[in-house]
Amino acid sequence: MHGPVHAPIRRTKIVATLGPASDRDGVLDALIAAGVDVVRLNFSHGAPEDHRRRLVAVREAAERHGRTVAALGDLQGPKIRIARFAEGAVHLDEGQAFVLDMSLERDAGDAHRVGCDYPTLAEDVAAGDVLLLDDGRLELVVERVEAPRVHTTVRVGGKLSNNKGINKQGGGLSAAALTDKDRADLKTAIDIGVDYLAISFPRSAADMQLARELLGEAGQDIGLVAKIERAEAVADPETLDDIIRASEAVMVARGDLGVEIGDAQLIGVQKRIIQRARTLNRAVITATQMMESMIGAPLP
Structure with a gap:
């Protein structure tokens, strides 16, 4: 007779983002059976009732499997986006002029200009700055600023569609880490009972401390995760x-961080964040396209 076999403790945990695909019958059970330790609720999408329903389903599935699965609420943060095009999308050619116009009506964009949901963009940029659109797929060089318009030249062109994100190479956009939407979503996260709350785009420890103060005012002590995705x-x-000390965990958000600091710098910075988190005894999550990067490779 052999004694019981004890599987080794897996120190690396798996975080899975929930969404419409995970609402299908049996998917949550399969995820938990496969070893998911934390589910992420992305407050950038979905209504409060969607997040509540999904978290209830997770708790029920975890109980069926005799597992403890934590819930991470991920606040959207100040993701800065262009507005919309009258035709839905345009093509920008290398070398052409293009204007980001904060006074333009939201649905009036064309191949020469588009609106922006960030009213103070003109105050945060100067001639020579590089603006990256659609996660860095397109690049604009600022030629001059005539508030509320930013005049640019297209350095890397391509198709540009509605509501794509804007980043400033090297950072420097002054948007607050917690928007009005984030404050409302924070209350939702408390109400539905998440275990951790991720703060997007913090620039300093003060952003994390503000989130902790808001939780304290609500009588909550939810663990905070700092998403490292700004150059600052x-x-x-x-x-x-x-920032790491002001958090219970950090997330290396490689998408936006890579856009702001450049892919050439990303790997070294990612390693430094992980090393500092381990030194300071904080959990660390590496995120963005982990599974997609393994479609053609055995490792992420």
Whole structure:
């Protein structure tokens, strides 16, 4: 007779984002059976009732499997986006002029200009700055600023469709880390009972401290996860360490971070964030396209 076989403890945990695809019958059970440890509720999409329903389903499925599965509520943060095009999409050619016009009606964009949901963009940029659209697929060089318009030249062109994101290469956009929507979603997260709350785009420890104060005012002590995705957060060692210390965990959000600091710098910075988190005894999550990157490779 052999004694019981004890599987080794898996120190690396798996975080899975829920969405419409996970609403299908049997999917949650399969995810939990496959080893998911944390489910992520993305507050960028979906209504409060969607998140509540999904979290209830997770708790029920976890109980069926005799597992403890944590819930991470992920606040959207100040994702800055262009507005909409009258035709839905345009093609920008290298070398052409293109204007980001904060006074333009939301649905009036064309191949020469488009609106923006960030009213103070003109105050945050100057001639020579590089603006990255659609996760860095298109690049604009600022030629001049005539508030509320930013005049640019297209350096890397391509198709541009509605509501794509805007990043400033090297960082420097002054949008607050917690928007009005985030404050409302924070209350929803408390109400539905998440275990952790991810704060998007923090620039300093003060952004994390503000979130903790808001939780404290609600009588909650939910763990905070700092999503490292702004260039300012990794600009100097002290700022990064302060953000890590102000959090229970950090997330290396490689998508936006890579756009702001460049892919060439990303791998080294990612390793530095992970090393500092381990040194400061904080959990660390590496995120963005982990599964997609393994479609053609055995490792992420």
